[in-house]
Amino acid sequence: MSDNSEQKETTQNPNIPEIFLKPYSPSEHESKIYAEWESSGFFNPDVCIEKGLTKPDAEAFAIVMPPPNANGNLHAGHGLVFTIQDIMMRYNRMRGKRALWLPGADHAGFETQVVYEKKLEKEGRSRFSMDPKDLYNEIMNFTMSSKSFMENQIRQLGASCDWSRSLFTLDDSVIKIVYDTFKRLETDELLYRGARIVNWCSKHQTSLSNLETSHVERQDKFYYFKYGPFTIGTARPETKFGDKYVVMHPDDARYAEYSHGQKIELEWINGPITATVIKDEAGDPEMGSGAMTITPWHSGIDFEIARRHNLDYEQIIDWRGKLLPIAGEFTGMSIKDAREKIVEKLKEKGLLVKIDEAYTHSVPCCYKCDREIEPQIREQWFIKTKLLAKKALKAADAEEVVFTTDRDERVFRDWMDKIEDWNISRQIVWGIPIPAKICTVCNHGMVDIKNIITECSQCSGAVIQDPDTFDTWFSSGQWPLATTGYPDSDDFKNYYPTSIMETGKDIIFFWVSRMIMLGIYCTGKVPFKKVYLHGMVRDKHGKKMSKSKGNVISPGEIQEKYGTDALRMGLMVNNAPGTDMNLDPDKVNAYKKFANKIWNISRFVLESVSDYTGDEVIIASEADSSDIAIISRLNEISLEITDHMEKDRFDLAAEKIYHYVWHEFADKIIEESKPLIAGNDAHVRKLRQQTLLTGLLTSLKLLHPFMPFVTETIWQNLPKNVLGKEREMLMVTKWPI
């Protein structure tokens, strides 16, 4: 016999299930185990109640899954989201709660359309030359295939969510809720359609909310021009064609001789104009000369001044970023090209006073294409958010909703305090159409969720369907309502408000704030009792992952190489909640080794208890004190881990169980046990067998939320005499406490 390992397997360990005779190989077991979980139906709390695993009156524990954008693969951040939430779910399910995790997928309006536009660009196509219906259908097909692909990736991460309740943000039931809310906001006079300054992206041809802009610090030239008797400063000469108002602070002594409303003839870019003096508090005497001209169509602050004094508005720059006929000889030029030429002309006319070369300011840019935002006036639907925000803050005061860190709560409150009206119109096709009619004569907008309006309520003119779609966050903001079946489903009654909202801190304003506002608005109750925000996943050196840097770590690759359990542990251990975390493949590899360690611990224990009868051994004497100590330490560890779990410190819980299993149970207890098991004192031997089994089963339970695959695989392969009265599926056993 040349191969003695073969011999060893068959002769020495006849009672060890064959599966344990080689190292743990995640890929061999994971998909099979997931399929068993899924087909058991235990992800659905109703089934758990039916099968008697959960008491019908047990406390509810519900999480709404942040629906991932159905436009690409899962990234490392998703790995973290689903791991944290799955840990919460599995823990609470084992605690005996009615545990419900509501999955879904997000059409992700603008985000997805941008992804799709890039695809079109590569194919040499453009959305602007396509029929909107065709474009919509193409994006729908693309989204649907991404969605099903993504759902499988979520399964691979081990997510124990209830797929039977899965929802897509464009499902009819979602749209109905969104439309009803839209109508209700109108009825409550919290909605208006108005011409306001919006953030316009000239590339994407849509307005964006403030949150969808990012401010970029830049150094530009700052120009001073002669404007009649005044010197005015500007960083944007290309907007100045229509400037016919000059604004200064009423108390500015330098301009005391000029009175509000006074007309002044002066020479300007394209000839003589009549300017009007406006005294307004917005004029900052400290800034430049203290006098400024305003461009109400292309500046928020100027717009407000114009509104206060009922001034004229005139569009200077078109929707593509080109100058309109008001610019005279510059008409049709892009603003970028025009700037220097305009300055040149003003210089020739002797109107240039000076140029400040080192002027730093921050300019708003489209968060997708980094192009400078052009403020424009456009008719859009706005929600008056002040009242909604006030109620949200009140709920936070009353601790109806709490944040896991004070820091996050402060950030939330600051934003709520100074919230502005919310533009919910987007000029893109990929989204929920705004249920409204627009008058072709007077431009009046009418909410029309039943699609029955045929003429303008103000002028009887012909109407057309509003071509715009909702900001995706307006519908996402109602996601906890949609997933629980608001307003009258059993789930809504049983699970709303949900227990916890776990999501990335980067969307605290986009999503968390809106859910709280809209949840309270629709139901009178907060949508979740607790907010847990995690940080970003970065590469091993703390750098942001990006395709261009080539440092993207895809969860799939990591899972393939090290196993899902290892990835989950790598993401959890030592990663404090709310802080950014670095994902290091070496660290994940360490937990791959750990999974194998658990595997071998199990194998050793099974070898040691091959003749275990299942009869309880009574602790007889002081000689049994080491077994007593082991069991008592096990209880202590269980309590400590439970304490961490209750405080949402999964990072600490994960590290503790890791340490216990490897460096106490394996390194010390198992080593000590070897002579006892091999010895000939029958009582000592049997007692130690019992102790080892208790240690193993308890460890598997404590590990399960973190490493569900390897623990469940082991559990299901434990021989009957070892499992005793325990349930056959680890996922639904009771937490050891």
Place this chain on the structure above:
RNA sequence: GCGCGGUUAGCUCAGCUGGUAGAGCAUCACAUUGACAUUGUGGGGGUCACAGGUUCAAGUCCUGUAUCGCGCACCA
């Protein structure tokens, strides 16, 4: 401009309500056919950014400084 966070072992990071520093990786020595292909034992390596303060006692609380990073923001 307003606000927030970090600064702990060579690298990446933990360290809860204050009681003489921990993990992974890396490194060194020894052991090991071992339940462990992914093992064990032991070691080296930190004046916990700096300066003050509170305290019997401070990575841990307070104040300030330096430095890196982040968020928010309609400054012409």
